Amino acid sequence: MRRASWFNIGSLALGLAFLYLPIVILVIYSFNASRLVTVWGGWSIRWYAELIDDRAMLESAWVTLRIAFLSASAATVLGTLAALALVRFGRFRGRVLFSGMIYAPLVMPEVITGLALLLLFVAIDIDRGFWTIAIAHTTLITCFVTVVVQSRLLTFDTTLEEAAMNLGCPPVKTFLTVTLPLIAPALVSGWMLAFTLSLDDLVVASFTTGPGATTLPIRIYSEVRLGVKPEINAVCTILIALVAIGIASASLLAKFHHGGRGAMAGLAGR
């Protein structure tokens, strides 16, 4: 192994500082006792305490969590079905098109996804709000679940399913008793990834939201435009912690169960 030179350590520190210094400052300032954002007034958790009384903020957090939970669950079901179709049905007609369409949201600018969904909701004349955001988020994050589950299915030993059928187990039951338990870790990590993606989405949510459904990112964004308040720092710190826990446990799960490592590494960097 090469010894770490001062140059290497220096460039690593610089890179990490560039990426994380703003976040570190935000976290530190969330513990600032002073009301003025730019003045350090000593350590305190008073903004966290004040959050508890901020009804609007709590309301938004609750909406965000519900949306994230719903859309992550729906995306896990849809994404798993798509992954099964891609891996198991061989070279069916239109497979390339299908996989292209599944992966498109991965690279599509969110503004376009958001705008397209907004147009759709307007066209079919749905009241925009909680449910439209949930649907839009499902559209946005299904492909991530597909990537994670697909890479697990590719390494799945199909002779296990053959063994189950050989022992008298019909196909659907085989899927439920053999395949599903074995790919469950990939489903869980796909779900967590989807959950965190929904949690921190601003663009698509602001396109598809309506009266009465303000998610946390939307509220933070609109409040910050009126001036940075210390409570916002506290909310953001909590969000960061949630997202970090979600991503870390998703990639840990993927690592422990071999499957999906490559996909997770690629996605976690997004």
Add this chain to the structure above:
Amino acid sequence: MFAPWADPAARPLVRFDGVSKRFGTATAVERVSLDIFSGEFFALLGPSGCGKTTLLRLLAGLEMPDDGRILLDGAELTTVPPYRRPINLMFQSYALFPHLTVEGNVAFGLKQEALPKAEIASRVDEMLALVRLEGFAKRKPQHLSGGQRQRVALARSLIKRPRVLLLDEPLAALDKKLRSETQFELMQLQESLGLTFVIVTHDQQEAMTVAGRIAVMDHGRLVQVATPQEIYERPTSRWVADFIGEINLIEGSVTEVGRSGTVVASAAGRLRALSPADVTAGDVVWVALRPEKVRIALEPPPVEGENCVAGQVADIGYLGDLSIYKVRLDNGIIMKTAVANVTRLVERPINWDDRVWLTWSSEAAMVLTR
């Protein structure tokens, strides 16, 4: 004597009728027609990649034949899905369920039948005792040795007492001693339960030991289907003779076909052998001779009339129970002879470079046309 294949009135349990299976352009199984009878211990023997596993998978319903039909008890089996066939397969790769314990794996087949819990438990215990894994019921397959996993796979496929049990190289991971013990246990089991076993192996010793009949396969085709004795003593081709056991092959042409046998003119002189049905003078044939049927001596034989060739000892191999002598004949042909080491020899009477005479009776030699 149990030999339903020799009885034209016997109904086969399993019938392959011109079955072919192709993967892309490669043919894994080619026009196989084969009858397997109830209560048989049947072995499929052949080199790696010859289609043995594919044949079993066709029978288990995990592959669909491209051509031909498979019948069970005279009824079409090709349309029956794998989970409704009374046929269990022990996979070459074991395919144990990693999320279940040893017990869970073994019980899996019975759980599909909705039997009472107590009965499942007692049959699982019985099965684990049979494969000597009593202490391992709660372990996961990942925490077992290769041989133990193999026994779990065996127990799992046996527990449903299927009409036909397919074993794909079931004993390959066992050491020699455990393997021969398990071979005899398998034979006893098959006999006592009255099941039909089809075993795949590339170990000819194993096939000879356990099976009542052997099918030798090559490149997806059946080359010969017969009892072990017949395959060993009367192979139908050079390929089979060479694949099963050791063989000396001497090429020549038939000069005489008579009641006393066939005379073949070869580079090793005129050789006498029993005639197969279909040779005539002038045919190019091979005289095939098992090494253990050749006698070796330091002096020329006193009696005439037997086959006799002279040469020089080129190599001696000591195998414990046998000694193998490689003899270079005067015309350059190498012949092998095996001599049982009956007495404990301090010094070998026959040594390297000794001049020796090889003799064999005409009944010992076979004439092969292919």
